[in-house]
Amino acid sequence: MAEPASGRVWTSQGKPMEDLPDAAVLATRLKNTLIQYHSLEDDKWRVAKKMKDVTIWRKPSEEFNGYLFKAQGVIDDVVNSVIDHIRPGPCRLDWDSLMTSLDILEYFEENCCVMRYTTAGQLWNIISPREFVDFSYTVDYKEGLLSCGISLDWSEKRSEFVRGYNHPCGWFCVPLKDSPNRSLLTGYIQTDLRGMIPQSAVDTAMASTLINFYGPAGLKASS
Numbered sequence: 001m002a003e004p005a006s007g008r009v010w011t012s013q014g015k016p017m018e019d020l021p022d023a024a025v026l027a028t029r030l031k032n033t034l035i036q037y038h039s040l041e042d043d044k045w046r047v048a049k050k051m052k053d054v055t056i057w058r059k060p061s062e063e064f065n066g067y068l069f070k071a072q073g074v075i076d077d078v079v080n081s082v083i084d085h086i087r088p089g090p091c092r093l094d095w096d097s098l099m100t101s102l103d104i105l106e107y108f109e110e111n112c113c114v115m116r117y118t119t120a121g122q123l124w125n126i127i128s129p130r131e132f133v134d135f136s137y138t139v140d141y142k143e144g145l146l147s148c149g150i151s152l153d154w155s156e157k158r159s160e161f162v163r164g165y166n167h168p169c170g171w172f173c174v175p176l177k178d179s180p181n182r183s184l185l186t187g188y189i190q191t192d193l194r195g196m197i198p199q200s201a202v203d204t205a206m207a208s209t210l211i212n213f214y215g216p217a218g219l220k221a222s223s
Contacts, residue, residue, distance in 0.1 A: 027137040034170040049207040063167035073214040131161035144174035162195040
């Protein structure tokens with residue numbers, strides 16, 4: 001996959017898109033950050049939750065006063081299909097019950113866009129519905145793919161949602177060496193939900209959400 005085109009990004013109305021950084025520079029920086037996370041030694045992580053074939057780890061984030069979570073598990077599907085169900089597009093809404101809407105605000109290249117999405121309330125609505133505006137980039141990685149993103153400071157807000165913020169996050173997906181029709185999926189997530197939420201509630205919700213991401217109601221339902 002090619003790098004996104006460089007230069008100032010413009011909306012379909014011919015106006016500059018707020019203060020968005022150069023798309024190519026942002027994509028490269030984001031990819032390199034995720035590869036750095038993926039290269040961290042095992043002793044940097046602490047197990048947060050484990051269930052069958054899925055493990056969730058965490059470590060203090062260097063981006064905000066919260067945790068960087070790592071998730072890893074096997075999906076019974078090929079790499080391209082798995083990533084198609086994670087990156088922005090119609091497949092994501094087909095299975096992700098936590099996501100209530102997804103709109104592409106601007107395309108730069110086929111593999112690079114700005115999206116706005118909303119999520120449902122969690123923990124009996126202790127965590128109210130959230131809205132995110134993210135830069136998303138998908139690129140080749142070794143024998144598989146990396147789909148990554150980061151939130152943008154987008155001024156337009158809707159009163160019915162709390163605006164959350166995703167610090168650099170992403171999903172590495174590679175075929176299993178002994179079973180190429182199955183994929184090893186490893187994710188790195190560090191989401192600042194903002195609002196008046198106890199950090200303990202955020203940590204509980206995040207670990208459970210990532211476990212469910214791989215489960216029968218998550219990606220496995222789409223494979």
